[in-house]
Amino acid sequence: xxxxxxxxxxxxxxxxxxxxxxxxxxxxxxxxxxxxxxxxxxxxxxxxxxxxxxxxxxxxxxxxxxxxxxxxxxxxxxxxxxxxxxxxxxxxxxxxxxxxxxxxxxxxxxxxxxxxxxxxxxxxxxxxxxxxxxxxxxxxxxxxxxxxxxxxxxxxxxxxxxxxxxxxxxxxxxxxxxxxxxxxxxxxxxxxxxxxxxxxxxxxxxxxxxxxxxxxxxxxxxxxxxxxxxxxxxxxxxxxxxxxxxxxxxxxxxxxxxxxxxxxxxxxxxxxxxxxxxxxxxxxxxxxxxxxxxxxxxxxxxxxxxxxxxxxxxxxxxxxxxxxxxxxxxxxxxxxxxxxxxxxxxxxxxxxxxxxxxxxxxxxxxxxxxxxxxxxxxxxxxxxxxxxxxxxxxxxxxxxxxxxxxx
Amino acid sequence: xxxxxxxxxxxxxxxxxxxxxxxxxxxxxxxxxxxxxxxxxxxxxxxxxxxxxxxxxxxxxxxxxxxxxxxxxxxxxxxxxxxxxxxxxxxxxxxxxxxxxxxxxxxxxxxxxxxxxxxxxxxxxxxxxxxxxxxxxxxxxxxxxxxxx
Numbered sequence: 063x064x065x066x067x068x069x070x071x072x073x074x075x076x077x078x079x080x081x082x083x084x085x086x087x088x089x090x091x092x093x094x095x096x097x098x099x100x101x102x103x104x105x106x107x108x109x110x111x112x113x114x115x116x117x118x119x120x121x122x123x124x125x126x127x128x129x130x131x132x133x134x135x136x137x138x139x140x141x142x143x144x145x146x147x148x149x150x151x152x153x154x155x156x157x158x159x160x161x162x163x164x165x166x167x168x169x170x171x172x173x174x175x176x177x178x179x180x181x182x183x184x185x186x187x188x189x190x191x192x193x194x195x196x197x198x199x200x201x202x203x204x205x206x207x208x209x210x211x212x213x214x215x216x217x218x219x220x221x222x223x224x225x226x227x228x229x230x231x232x233x234x235x236x237x238x239x240x241x242x243x244x245x246x247x248x249x250x251x252x253x254x255x256x257x258x259x260x261x262x263x264x265x266x267x268x269x270x271x272x273x274x275x276x277x278x279x280x281x282x283x284x285x286x287x288x289x290x291x292x293x294x295x296x297x298x299x300x301x302x303x304x305x306x307x308x309x310x311x312x313x314x315x316x317x318x319x320x321x322x323x324x325x326x327x328x329x330x331x332x333x334x335x336x337x338x339x340x341x342x343x344x345x346x347x348x349x350x351x352x353x354x355x356x357x358x359x360x361x362x363x364x365x366x367x368x369x370x371x372x373x374x375x376x377x378x379x380x381x382x383x384x385x386x387x388x389x390x391x392x393x394x395x396x397x398x399x400x401x402x403x404x405x406x407x408x409x410x411x412x413x414x415x416x417x418x419x420x421x422x423x424x425x426x427x428x429x430x431x432x433x434x435x436x437x438x439x440x441x442x443x444x445x446x447x448x449x450x451x452x453x454x455x456x457x458x459x460x461x462x463x464x465x466x467x468x469x
Numbered sequence: 470x471x472x473x474x475x476x477x478x479x480x481x482x483x484x485x486x487x488x489x490x491x492x493x494x495x496x497x498x499x500x501x502x503x504x505x506x507x508x509x510x511x512x513x514x515x516x517x518x519x520x521x522x523x524x525x526x527x528x529x530x531x532x533x534x535x536x537x538x539x540x541x542x543x544x545x546x547x548x549x550x551x552x553x554x555x556x557x558x559x560x561x562x563x564x565x566x567x568x569x570x571x572x573x574x575x576x577x578x579x580x581x582x583x584x585x586x587x588x589x590x591x592x593x594x595x596x597x598x599x600x601x602x603x604x605x606x607x608x609x610x611x612x613x614x615x616x617x618x
Contacts, residue, residue, distance in 0.1 A: 142565035156609040161501050190508045197508070207611060211512055225512070247562065351511055365558040367548050368574045372609040
């Protein structure tokens, strides 16, 4: 029985650690839970569809055809911003490669000196001075890096994100350095769209009621949000009440969110910092990133450069598979594609992007605990990577066969 | 990874620990040296120009500092907030950012220049001395790594 090593080219996104889902061969990057994002899409598209279907014909004829045209443009802008926020890389910081992680660990040990046995080592913090303020950089045990200032680790996506704002389930992605301005433009344009539709609902109802008489207006406008009905007995129109309430809360929440983010932008703060109270209250450390000028802060956040993604999602890398010739082990079970594995692939954190780097022995326990540990990875032929762990139990026979072949 | 420092008196322990660190450092040079980010001016991309002791025997201080300073200048140019970045931002916003499907951003243009510069430096200066630099973008713009070949 012999094992054959096959090298195949894969896109780097297939081997990225973290809990993101990728679509369109790595072009689209989102969080794992997308249910609320679909709800957002449904609400926006559904509302606008009702508006265009039931109200625009009347308004276009009786007022101006520019109304639906402008609504359509605004709708397209909202959708573009939403998709851009949801599908782009928020500014994920790639995890440290084994050598970098080892280098940092050595630096930490040198800084800590000798810790007496039984005592906990001091917390891993690096102090840097930014614009005359001391900022503490924390060490991320998952990504094995000292987080840059303003970066934070998102537990939902399991990534460190630069200038982390928050994880937004409504857009199905984190909001960070690269997509914050799209998120802000999305909330702002959605506020405008909601206000616009709300206003023209009122106008529509008023105009119809003036034409026809108020009572019959409510019967003729099934899909709209009649807003002046409060003068009548509201309890006779429960669906109408529900529509108004939904619209009311949506409007206030979206407008409120836009206002909140406008406030944050003017102070050059992130939601994360605001919630933690990093720059306010008893800490008395002032925000070192603020230019102390509202216009400058806004310009930096909204008109700053478009940062590139440092995750090379669509780059190619080598991947080595062990394929056994035994009939009981079909090819699919021995492949290391992560979609078929129920167990999260821990080697993803060690799989280097450059294939001929090998993991030093002493760094392995701190980085990954793979099911099989080849005793001396340095003896392997350089292009051949360590065989990734195979989750299904029947492939253990294969791994031992592969090891035989290597040694 | 834990240092095996045998129990001894305070003075001996300090000396032995120091020796171990030196051994580790010289062993690690066989792999890589990482130049970290310099955050003293905020979150803009800058790397520390402090000359690491591990490279003392491999390369002249002035050459190293020139390389890092040039890289810092390139990144400063890419991240500059001024007339051109406003124009680019406003134009992109007006087209709902669809213009980036056909146009390259200023940052991407500078990144290409940086890649070319690093390749040139590797060929002319570092490879003859048995060193190579990796482009920081491959490490998430966190470090510039020098490694011995």
